Amino acid sequence: TQLLEQSPQFLSIQEGENLTVYCNSSSVFSSLQWYRQEPGEGPVLLVTVVTGGEVKKLKRLTFQFGDARKDSSLHITAAQPGDTGLYLCANRGNNRLAFGKGNQVVVIP
Amino acid sequence: NAGVTQTPKFQVLKTGQSMTLQCAQDMNHEYMSWYRQDPGMGLRLIHYSVGAGITDQGEVPNGYNVSRSTTEDFPLRLLSAAPSQTSVYFCASSSGGTGAAFFGQGTRLTVV
Numbered sequence: 163t164q165l166l167e168q169s170p171q172f173l174s175i176q177e178g179e180n181l182t183v184y185c186n187s188s189s190v191f192s193s194l195q196w197y198r199q200e201p202g203e204g205p206v207l208l209v210t211v212v213t214g215g216e217v218k219k220l221k222r223l224t225f226q227f228g229d230a231r232k233d234s235s236l237h238i239t240a241a242q243p244g245d246t247g248l249y250l251c252a253n254r255g256n257n258r259l260a261f262g263k264g265n266q267v268v269v270i271p
Numbered sequence: 272n273a274g275v276t277q278t279p280k281f282q283v284l285k286t287g288q289s290m291t292l293q294c295a296q297d298m299n300h301e302y303m304s305w306y307r308q309d310p311g312m313g314l315r316l317i318h319y320s321v322g323a324g325i326t327d328q329g330e331v332p333n334g335y336n337v338s339r340s341t342t343e344d345f346p347l348r349l350l351s352a353a354p355s356q357t358s359v360y361f362c363a364s365s366s367g368g369t370g371a372a373f374f375g376q377g378t379r380l381t382v383v
Contacts, residue, residue, distance in 0.1 A: 171311075193369045204275075204361050204374025205314070212369060250313065252372070257321050258329060259304060259365065259372055263313035 165189075166251055166262035174268040178240050183265035185251030186233045192255060194234050196225055199248040199264075208249075241269045273297050277362050277375030284352040284382045292347040292378050294362030302365045303345040304329070304372070305337065307358040314361065320345055321367070352382045 167186045175181050185194065193212045197205035209218050211227035211234060218225045222245075224237040238245055249265045278293045296303065304319040306329075316329030320339040334356060336348040345364075349356060359379050365372040 195369075195371070197372075202377075204363070204377055205372075206374070207371035210369045210371070254368070257302070257327075257367070258316055258319060259302075259363070260316065260330075261306075261314040263311065 166253060166260060168249075168251060168262035168265050170265065171263065172266045172268075174270065175241055177242060177269055177271050180237065180239050181241055181267065182235055182237045183249055183267070184233065184235050185262055187253070189232065191227075191231045191234075191253050193253070194227060194231075195252045195254075195259075196234070196236055197250045197252060197261075199250060200246075205248075205250055236265075238267075241267075243269045243271050245269050275362055275364050275373050275375040277360075277378050279378060280376065282378060282380050284349070284380065286352060286354060286382060288352050290349050290352065292349075292360055292362075292380075294345045294347065294375060295343050296345075296362075296364040296373070297343065298364060298366075298373065299342060300364035300366050300370075300373075301342070302367045302372075303339065304363045304365075305335070305345070305347045306361045306363065307331065307356075308361060308377075309358050317347065317360075349380075354382045356380065357382045 196208045199205040214231045216227040222239045305317040306314040318337040362375045363372040
């Protein structure tokens with residue numbers, strides 16, 4: 163099973179600030195998904211990246227897939243309290259969807 | 272628009288009791304999975320299925336059984352509950368490949 167390492171584990175910022183979190187592996191990702199989980203809920207898919215160097219934007223969220231497909235980043239511009247949550251990266255291999263431990267983001271009003 | 276439905280939402284068991292967590296999906300997805308989520312540990316895969324009649328073990332299968340007699344249902348059985356199985360359990364379904372995984376709302380299980 164491919165190991166996904168997410169950093170930082172916990173991040174607390176003020177509303178309006180920018181932040182970046184990371185997902186890395188020693189192996190090449192076939193594709194990578196980012197999910198967000200809010201308290202008491204299951205994770206919800208934000209984006210899937212497939213091609214090395216790919217950049218996708220979802221409103222104030224920018225997702226980047228590394229050229230070598232071993233890493234990905236999620237950048238949030240002008241964070242808002244509604245961005246608070248656990249951000250999880252995931253990779254499917256051998257019919258299994260494996261998750262990293264997550265980036266817990268707290269945006270303080 | 273039910274998606275993935277898990278029952279129950281909360282459960283307290285005594286050590287040694289058995290129970291079944293139910294999971295049903297109405298999206299005709301072939302792939303279904305069970306995860307447990309513990310603080311600081313992310314989502315760990317317990318068992319998964321790639322279609323009716325086919326199941327396989329994930330990362331942490333000990334103490335759990337599954338079966339997949341239909342495309343829609345994927346129950347998780349705890350054979351003899353232990354305090355170490357106290358966790359939040361999530362069921363997910365997907366179409367496989369790069370398709371999104373859809374999750375239920377989770378079952379919060381406490382074993383005393």
